[in-house]
Amino acid sequence: MLWASARDGRRPDSQLLKEARHGLTWLDKMWDERTKTLYIQVGAGTGNVEETFVGDHDVWRLPEADDHDNAPGHQFLKNRPVFRAAAPGKPISPNLAGRTAAAFALAAQVEARTSPARARRHLETAAAIYAQAQTTDVQQLVTSLPFAFYPESNWRDDLELGAAELALAAQKLRDPRARGWLKAAQYWAGEYRTHEAGGDTFNLYDVSALAHADLIRAARADRRVPVDVKALKSDLAAQLEIGVKRAANDPFGAGAQYDNFDAVPHAFGLAATARLYRDATGDRRYDAFGAGQLSWTFGANPWGVSFMVGVGENSAGCPHHQISNIVDRPLTGAVVNGPNSADLFADGLGDNMDNMKPCPADGTDRYEEFTGRGSRYVDDVRSWQASEPADDFTAVAVYALTN
Known part of the structure; x- marks a missing residue:
């Protein structure tokens, strides 16, 4: 919504921007800056095998009914559990760290001209979350609970996206860390092309198209960092060719x-x-x-x-x-x-x-x-x-x- 309403739209949509800011306020509540904890989910998606409790998908009702629901097995509807991505201060699953950082960094870009103080707060939040990303020995990615709801295997595209948005935000705010994030985005773009490219196109699980486009944008603003723009363009075309061949x-x-x-x-x-x-x-x-x-x-x-x-x-x-x-x-x-x-x-x-x-x-x-x-x-x-x-x-x- 931030991309569409304010940054890339030819006609900025104030209502959409307002909705995006509302969502960002909620997302900010999911990040505990003091303990360095990212919370990822409120509520249980489904019940357990033993059938001692049910989840949100198991009972068709209005949300306000949960406050007074004392039925057996409905304890996690009335008192919704909150799940964290990792223990306080511990490395965060890279897909979540990259995307969450990207959201705050994008907000910093949108707010940079009209509210630079707010933009800097968003940038610092993005930087803190990104710095906590787990980048070695990555195994089971954290998505939603249970993992079967949204199983994900790609994560390097998320780190590319987070770094690209951080670089763009830092460029707008004249922050000296911009070049370091630009280098990080280039590195993860290369890792994505080596390990993950070729199987999917832009959707919930693969955001490399967004990442590539914004890395190109950031590279054009600072040509002192060597970025393989030709390879990024080539990968965008390769993703489109997957669809073109199917369509034919x-x-x-x-x-x-x-x-x-x-x-x-x-x-x-x-x-x-x-x-x-x-x-x-x-x-x-x-x-x-x-x-x-x-x-x-x-x-x-x-x-x-x-x-x-x-x-x-x-x-x-x-x-x-x-x-x-x-x-x-x-x-x-x-x-x-x-x-x-x-x-x-x-x-x-x-x-x-x-x-x-x-x-x-x-x-x-x-x-x-x-x-x-x-x-x-x-x-x-x-x-x-x-x-x-x-x-x-x-x-x-x-x-x-x-x-």
Whole structure:
């Protein structure tokens, strides 16, 4: 939201910026500067095998109901646990350290001109978190609990991103540490290309496209640090070529794998990368491909559905979202996962949960006849596989739509 609302958008959006600042205030509460502790999650995602407690995904309810919930096994709904990324002062999982540092450093860039004192506070927070990143003997990355919810393997792109944003923020604030962070970003970009590149495109798990683009930006502002800009541009193009090759063999020109998780955010990610590549190189060869991926997400797909709720002539109508469903309030702008592997629906959708309002009312799957190529889309509140919206999905879309 900071990228889209204030830094890269041609028309800064004050409401979006306000929302971004609200989120940053929350994120700041998750960092205890005194004890050097980063907290990563509030609440338990799901219950345990022994069934002695349930989690947030297990009970369909409004959040205010938790305060008075004394049912057996609901103790972690009423009293939500807070999880930390590491013990106080200990090394933080590099993916979290890099991304969290990037958020505060980006905020420092946005605030540098109008509120330099606030910007410097954000820069120091970013620097402290980044300095605590674990960079050796990295094994199980910390994401969310349980790890199965969002299992991640990439982390060098996150360290590249954090260092690039720190360098840009320091350049804006005339901080002498800028060159050191620029060198760090170049190092981690090289490590990413050596160990992690080639398998994925911009999405929740791989943010190298953002990192490469901003490293190029930082390198242009200080040419005394040798940065392999040519290699960064080449890797942006290589990521786009992954999508281009898929699209060439798909009747609807899809660059994402729609028989797998996160097809829609991957499509938005490809659209964003096309613009990042154009801005970095001046080369417009991927413009049409990027526009095609946006078209695919907004309805030019086998199901004829816009996967952004409330946008387009025929958008997703039954998102798997507790509050929206219970209070019957539309989630305009929310992005759902979209089509997924047909195998995930082999056992059906199951019954409606307690307090869940059936949607569609008659339970009819009006897109069933379009199932094919190993993929299925179901617009049903029970369908977490295809109809669950997520912040990370929407965040990629917001940036992809930045003019």
